[in-house]
Amino acid sequence: QKEVEQDPGPLSVPEGAIVSLNCTYSNSAFQYFMWYRQYSRKGPELLMYTYSSGNKEDGRFTAQVDKSSKYISLFIRDSQPSDSATYLCAMSAGAGSYQLTFGKGTKLSVIP
């Protein structure tokens, strides 16, 4: 079983739709959960950062962590063409940990 599973897509939605992106994981030691956004031919950029279980909201983006189910989600409300990118989930076991475990990314296209 892979440590982090993420559906690669591609996912195509109309502008204005609510987008749901998900990752599952197997390592119960993970406590820090991240979502990175990567535009084509660019490096990933940190989008959302969450510690332990719960929700975090930032504008149109909501990150959700359910540690009991080992499941994390990123919701994008009122999606825009500028949201078209690959979204990578990432996880870490500790604050001082050097290692991040990444999902393989989901490619999202928002169609005008």
Place this chain on the structure above:
Amino acid sequence: DVKVTQSSRYLVKRTGEKVFLECVQDMDHENMFWYRQDPGLGLRLIYFSYDVKMKEKGDIPEGYSVSREKKERFSLILESASTNQTSMYLCASSLFGLAGRFLFGPGTRLTVL
């Protein structure tokens, strides 16, 4: 504007050449990382460094070496480039104690012919 810079955006080399990829960060971060990114395989960690002159192997270190002589600079070296090292190479940095808050560079697309 804080950033991570990589020496080249695109690079084409011949099989057997020695290749240097340079990464510089201006944020005084302790940790620096080299990843490669391939379609279907995602991001894979090659090497990382948590201090000057310190280095640790990642998941796929074979065929690579690294150097960190100054805190702000982390170099990836391909001793003898091979075609299976054609990839996107991404450098990242982070502060100790802030797990996962990586700042990535723009990437170097390396093609080995």
